[in-house]
Amino acid sequence: MRTVAVLLATLLLAWPALAVEPSEMLQDPSLESRARDIGRSLRCVVCQNQSIDDSNAEVARDMRRAVRERLTAGDDDQKVFAYMVARYGDYVLLKPPFKAGTWALWLGGPLVLIVAGGLLLMAARRRKPIPPPVPLSDEEQRRLDALLKP
């Protein structure tokens, strides 16, 4: 039992490992936490679906460094994102912006939900109520009584 508890505790204590190395971090904790927030929303350009904070790729390391340099230079978060988009396009944003090319992506899910929900509702309304059960005839009642007699 104790072993299980220890193993469970170990499992819960194991945080997902970040690729951010101590030498990369900024001295200022508030700037570093902003850099982490930004890093989590920026997509590594060579690893499909990892943020730059999760990726060990060379280019992800360069991007983390650039984010920290921009922040140290006094840029706000929007400017840092704009800096990356100017170089790598919307692809670097893990949360794509809402625009002409992406409206299907954003509205597709809710649209399917509304259409499917509407169809289900219509089908439910159209369904006839189940008629009440027909009472037993005298003959049936007699047979039932006979069966139930102890």
Added chain:
Amino acid sequence: MNRRLLFLLPLATLALMAGFFAWSLLAGRDPASIGSVLVGRPAPRLEVKALRDDEPPLTDALLRTGKPTIVNFFASWCTPCLAEHPLFTRLATRDGAVIVGVAWKNKPPEARAWLKRLGDPYKFAGADLDGRTGLDWGLSGVPETYLVDGQGIVRRHFRGPITERDVNETILPFLKGAK
């Protein structure tokens, strides 16, 4: 509504998916492609130390000479760079292309040794040791190649090694057309 038409729905779905897959396969769609935002825009800043000894650093002026220029990021540790290298050699010697090479995250002595061994197709060669210039160019790795016209506008961005087909269908027409 005709109930029977409803039975065609799975078939129609299948046809739709098959059409999408066929288009993906045949039209050369690459979902892994991240595209490039540089195409059609002025080339980013080029400011790197020279790779070879006793040469001046590379500057933006190299990209605004009125002649089309090829910019190639490479590294001696990169195998695809080895694969595309003969194409650049031929572009330089046979077609007289002006090629700017930038060694990305590559120790200069190693890059120089690599070029000495294989031949050096670069009219100008620079070293981007820490990858800062690469980031400005929207580089995702090596090799990547940019076609820059005489006015310094990026016309094409290849991610990954160039191929014989790229040379014949894109690079040679670009060199001829932009002159």
